Amino acid sequence: MEEDIRKQGMVYLQQQRFGKKWKRVWCVLYRESSCSISRLEFFECKEGGSVEKKDRSFRKQQEHKKVIRLADCIRVSEVMMDGCPTDTAPFVVETTEKMFVFSTDRKQLEDWIHKLCEIAFPMSWADHGMKRGSLQRGSRVDEDEGMEDNSLYGGRQTGTCLPICLY
Numbered sequence: 225m226e227e228d229i230r231k232q233g234m235v236y237l238q239q240q241r242f243g244k245k246w247k248r249v250w251c252v253l254y255r256e257s258s259c260s261i262s263r264l265e266f267f268e269c270k271e272g273g274s275v276e277k278k279d280r281s282f283r284k285q286q287e288h289k290k291v292i293r294l295a296d297c298i299r300v301s302e303v304m305m306d307g308c309p310t311d312t313a314p315f316v317v318e319t320t321e322k323m324f325v326f327s328t329d330r331k332q333l334e335d336w337i338h339k340l341c342e343i344a345f346p347m348s349w350a351d352h353g354m355k356r357g358s359l360q361r362g363s364r365v366d367e368d369e370g371m372e373d374n375s376l377y378g379g380r381q382t383g384t385c386l387p388i389c390l391y
Contacts, residue, residue, distance in 0.1 A: 228255040231339045233332065234269055236309050238325040246309050246327060255343050262294040262343045264317065296320045297344040300337055 231253040236246040249266040256262040267289035299318040303325065308314050312327040315337055328336050 227260055228257050230255050236327040264292040265289050294344040300340045
């Protein structure tokens with residue numbers, strides 16, 4: 225049974241060691257299905273290497289793949305930083321365990337971020353539309369909206385008075 229691939233392609237991954245260099249990786253974004261979890265898989269893509277499924281080196285590279293469980297994701301966003309590969313723009317995928325910094329072709333940046341957010345942070349995307357803002361599990365805070373939608377910061381009219389006891 226073929227899994228539900230939402231997006232795939234070559235991006236760069238910033239290494240966390242060895243001077244923060246970038247390496248080419250092939251990424252495959254999977255949506256949750258009845259037989260698998262939602263995840264981002266990636267493995268090193270040798271310079272000039274083929275990424276054909278029939279290719280023997282492709283299968284060998286896949287043996288060393290890394291997996292990011294999107295259920296563990298707490299943030300996906302564009303970031304500003306210097307030193308990215310030419311004509312690319314960086315984005316971050318932060319999980320409860322680790323932060324991954326990727327860089328992709330500028331034309332693909334918004335699509336990668338949107339598809340990652342769509343799968344990592346399920347909500348009714350048709351109702352909300354994709355606005356620039358910070359997307360995080362459990363809530364969405366837009367730059368255009370104030371804190372009024374949060375009951376903790378809401379006005380007095382919407383809340384009730386509760387007695388406070390000090391000991």
